[in-house]
Amino acid sequence: MTPEFEILLNDPDLASERGPDGTLIFLDGNDYCIVGPDFVSMELSDCYAFGSTKENAIVNYAERRKNS
Numbered sequence: 001m002t003p004e005f006e007i008l009l010n011d012p013d014l015a016s017e018r019g020p021d022g023t024l025i026f027l028d029g030n031d032y033c034i035v036g037p038d039f040v041s042m043e044l045s046d047c048y049a050f051g052s053t054k055e056n057a058i059v060n061y062a063e064r065r066k067n068s
Contacts, residue, residue: 033057034051034054034057
């Protein structure tokens with residue numbers, strides 16, 4: 001678990017919930033964002049994805065991880 005992930009996990013203003021495999025899911029604008037425990041940033045990580053629903057974000061995350 002990276003320090004950046006822990007910041008998101010412990011942010012009281014971020015309405016997040018735990019997802020599969022230790023991920024974190026939260027609303028980012030109009031879409032859901034899912035980040036994995038190895039998340040550092042959008043530029044340096046591949047363990048994140050977006051979706052219009054939580055379920056869609058989870059599927060997109062799984063596909064992204066499979067292809068990385």
